[in-house]
Each structure stands twice: as C-alpha cells, then as structure tokens.
Amino acid sequence: MIQEVSFPPAHTSPLIEIHRVTRRFGSKTALADISLTVPRGGVFGLIGGNGAGKTTLIKHVLGLLKAQTGTVAVFGLDPVANPVGVLGKIGYLSEDRDLPNWMRVRELLRYSQAFFPAWDPRYAEELREAFDLDPAAKIKNLSRGQRARAGLLVALAHRPELLVLDEPSSGLDPVVRRDILSAIIRTIADEGRTVLFSSHLLDEVERVADRVAMIHEGRILMTATMDDIKDSHRRITLRFSTFQDRPPQLVGAISSMGSGLEWTYTCYGASEQLKQAALALGAAVVEETPLTLEEIFVSRLPVRSSRSQAADLAATPQPAAT
Amino acid sequence: MQIHISTADGVPIYLQIVNQVKYLVASGRLAPGDEMPSIRLLAERLVVNPNTVARAYRELEQAGVVEKRRTAGTYVTEQKSPLARRERVRLLSERIDALLAQSRQMNFELEEVIDLMRQRDAAMQPASAGASP
Numbered sequence: 001m002i003q004e005v006s007f008p009p010a011h012t013s014p015l016i017e018i019h020r021v022t023r024r025f026g027s028k029t030a031l032a033d034i035s036l037t038v039p040r041g042g043v044f045g046l047i048g049g050n051g052a053g054k055t056t057l058i059k060h061v062l063g064l065l066k067a068q069t070g071t072v073a074v075f076g077l078d079p080v081a082n083p084v085g086v087l088g089k090i091g092y093l094s095e096d097r098d099l100p101n102w103m104r105v106r107e108l109l110r111y112s113q114a115f116f117p118a119w120d121p122r123y124a125e126e127l128r129e130a131f132d133l134d135p136a137a138k139i140k141n142l143s144r145g146q147r148a149r150a151g152l153l154v155a156l157a158h159r160p161e162l163l164v165l166d167e168p169s170s171g172l173d174p175v176v177r178r179d180i181l182s183a184i185i186r187t188i189a190d191e192g193r194t195v196l197f198s199s200h201l202l203d204e205v206e207r208v209a210d211r212v213a214m215i216h217e218g219r220i221l222m223t224a225t226m227d228d229i230k231d232s233h234r235r236i237t238l239r240f241s242t243f244q245d246r247p248p249q250l251v252g253a254i255s256s257m258g259s260g261l262e263w264t265y266t267c268y269g270a271s272e273q274l275k276q277a278a279l280a281l282g283a284a285v286v287e288e289t290p291l292t293l294e295e296i297f298v299s300r301l302p303v304r305s306s307r308s309q310a311a312d313l314a315a316t317p318q319p320a321a322t
Numbered sequence: 323m324q325i326h327i328s329t330a331d332g333v334p335i336y337l338q339i340v341n342q343v344k345y346l347v348a349s350g351r352l353a354p355g356d357e358m359p360s361i362r363l364l365a366e367r368l369v370v371n372p373n374t375v376a377r378a379y380r381e382l383e384q385a386g387v388v389e390k391r392r393t394a395g396t397y398v399t400e401q402k403s404p405l406a407r408r409e410r411v412r413l414l415s416e417r418i419d420a421l422l423a424q425s426r427q428m429n430f431e432l433e434e435v436i437d438l439m440r441q442r443d444a445a446m447q448p449a450s451a452g453a454s455p
Contacts, residue, residue: 043371181369189362189372203329207370226371230334290332 013076015040015162015194016061021070023056023218030056032218033070038196038211043188045209045226046198047297053218054198055095058166061196062092075161088116091160095167097151099139105150106135109157116158124157131179145176156183163187165197169204177204184208202294214297221300226293233296236274237264238283251277254299266291266299323352323359327368335370339378340385347387347398348410358388358396385409 016038023031031053038044046054059065060072063079063086072079079086099108109128113119128135131149133142142150148168155163163184169177181204184195199205205212206226213223222229240248240261247256252269264287267274271288278285291299325342327335346352358364361379365372379396382388387409389399425435 042373178369182366185365185369185372189365206329207327207335210371210373227334227377230332290334292329292332295332 014038015075016196017071017073018057018060019071019073021057021060021067021072023060023065023068029218031060034215034218034220035070036213036220036223038194040194041188041192042210043184043195043197043208045205045212046196046215047200047202047205047212047293048198048215049200052215054215055166056218057215058164058196058198061164062087062090088118088158089161091155091158091163093148093151093155093165093168095170097147099147099151099154101138101140103139104135105133105137105139105142108139108150108154109135112154112157118158118160120157120159123159124153127153127157145172148172148176149179152180152183156187159190159193161193163193163195163197165195167198167200169199169201181208202292202297206293212293214300216301221302229293229296230290232270233266233268233291233299234271234274235264235266235287235289235291235295236278236285237262237287238278238281239286240281240283242282248281248283250274250281262286266295325364325368327370336374336377336381339364339368339375340381343378343382344385344387344409344413348413352398354398354400356398358398360395 014037016036018034018036021031021034022029034053034057036057046057048054056065060067061074061079063072063074063083066080074086075089077085100111103111105128109124113121113124131146131153133146133150133153137146139147139150152168155165165180165184168180172180184197185208187193187195197205197209209226211223211225212229214221224232237258238250240263243260244263247253247258247263247265250256250265250267252267252274253265254268256263256265258264269277275285323343323346325339325346327338329335343352343358358379359367361372361375365375368375379388383390383396386399388396390396421435422432425432430438
C-alpha cells in the first residue's frame, strides 16, 4: 500500500479496525477490499446471506486467517501476530460450536479455565446451572441446544471485552435463541463491553444490534447505526393523477412496484424530501410505512445483472426493479 | 408493565416502547408515582438493546410522561399536568381519526356515528352496575 494511513489517538481508537482486506480462496473472492470499524461498546451486527463472507471476516478478527492484503487490528493489535493478547480477551462461539467431543461438561470447564486467565469460576457455575448443563454429561451426547449453551458458557465465563458470535442462533429452538440474545444484552449492559455477531435472522439483529454492516458477496453494502438505517428508509405509496405504464423515477427510490395510478416505492431519504419529490412528479403520498431491517436489506441487494452498482448504494438510486 | 415488541411491521423498537408506555399511562394501568423498570431490566425482559430502552425513556421524559428522580430511578409523572392531558387527547384523537376514516368509507354520517357511540356507551353501562345513581 502506498497510501498513508493515519491512526487516531489510542483513547478513541476503535475496538476492531479492518482496513482494505481482500481474501481469496483459489479463484473465489471471499472478501473484496473490505474496510470496517467496530467501535468500543455496543452490539455490532454483521448481516448477509450464506456465503456472503461473514464467517471469513470473523476469522480475520480472531486471527484464524491472515489478511492477504490490508490490515486487521483488534484492541490495537494484529491478531495473527499477538494471538495470546487478542484471543485471551475475546469470547467466541463458532457457527459449528466445535467443542472437544470426548470431554465431559465439567472437564470442558476446567480445560477452558486453564486457557483464560480471567475465567470466573463462580460465574461459570452460575451459567452452568442457568443453562441446565449436567457436569457429568459427555459433550458428544449433548443436544444441539445444550451444545450451543455449553459453547456460550465457555465464551462468556471469562467476561471477555469482546464477545464474537458467528450465526449463534442457526438451527436452534426459540428458548436457546433467547438465552443467546439475553447473553448479548447482559454483556453490553456491563459497561464498555462489545459484541460482534453475525446472523441471517434479521429480526434478531433488529432487536439487539446498535450498529449494522450488510455484507453481500464479500463486499459491504452499507454500514450504519440501526437508528440511522431505520430512520432513512421507508415505503411510500404514491397516487398519480394520470395512468402510468412504468413507475416514474423518484429520487431516492431503491425499488418500486405497482400499476396504473398507484405505485409503491422503497426509498432512501427523509419523509419531507420524498413528499417534495412526489409533488414534483404530480403525485400525492397516500401511504407511508416504516420498513423492517429485513426489508431494507433485501431492497439493498443489488439487482443480479448489475452487481457492480451495489458499491455505492446510498448515493445512487437503483433502477426500479419491477 | 406489559409491553410487547414486534419486529414484524418495521416500527422502530424505541417507538413501540414509547407508544405502549404512553398508552399504559393514559389508560391508567401505570399510575402516577409508579416506578419504571430499570433500563437494564427492561432490556433483558424485552430482549432488546439497552440503548433502545434508554432512547425510549429519554423521549418519554421529554414528553413529560416519566421523570428521573434524584434517588435514581424513573417514575411516572403526576398525570394532572396539562402535558399529560394533551397526550391523552392526542392518543384518543388517533383512535377517533381511524374510526372516522372507516365510517366515511362505509358511508356513515357523522351524526349516525355519534348516535352509535351513545348506544354502545349505554350498552356498556351494566358492566359497572351497582355504582349507578
């Protein structure tokens, strides 16, 4: 890199700083020039479909993968060069919850305690009871839900500064999912701690995340606070005075559907601004509704044929997908 | 305090909390002087981000629905204040607007709607029987 990068002073430095990371596996590009900053404190949600690059990105944060180009800093350190300094302060639950199958629950706790200096045995015991984990049970015999809880216990019991959860809810029943979400909330309610989690269950992300990055095909489509994302997107229905064969171009529209006199647009922009734009087209706003995070994410996905346009979604309205 | 959060219709979560607390206060299910759950407790109970609850409480405070006390804790304010009355009028107006819109669609005259409301009100009286003069 020829480009000079200036780092902010240490006290304001973000918890995770990913700068222009590209990762290829053979001919497949898993991450394409990704830059991402995770501030200290709060819940950061990584959202995207299967194969979007979420897990690959997380593995770079943990130092399990080395950046081919670009840099990764966690707590200001390179996680590949400082595995002890970084991993000791991270609680991690992987998507496949890889735990030593041959151990019993009590052995898993003892083993994990030896690994993390900050392990809190009383908290671990509290969690074990709350999760109803039998100390004598073999890990390999645990149900899917109990296995996830065991993994969560190990991730939480050393009260990590950073909790990283990769698709923590996938394949779990609602009761265990609630345990996981509650653990996320309790973690950040304790001053200054941070959670990074990936999920394709966007209703969960909408509940618990303060900040979101949308990932698609190894690229970041958008990253913003949840409040900003929700405030800046809406669905409006316009009623035109004359019959329209095609939806008239509306500034800020991401997609549209409808026919004749009424067309409904998914939009990026302030309510007032959209009303003005509608007025200029000779239409009236007859309905305005908020969008769920899932609807916003789907609207942000590039139209298949024009993938390259996805990079700067916020600035350029996409051609209407009808 | 019964609050239900849904992510199905896209309404921001903080706003759902604000609206439901206002409704609980206006309907008397939260009384002046009642203590609100702590931000942390409500966040855990609703399974939502604590910052979202904090934002809801800030908005409720600005609207005069709740107040922070020096001894820590958030309480429902005395509802005799004009602010609270204005809020109750606003909430009721929303319901009336919806009713009027629907009656117009169904071709009811305003007088008919008012008559119908009187009839329904009379029909509801036996529910509070015994207290009648």
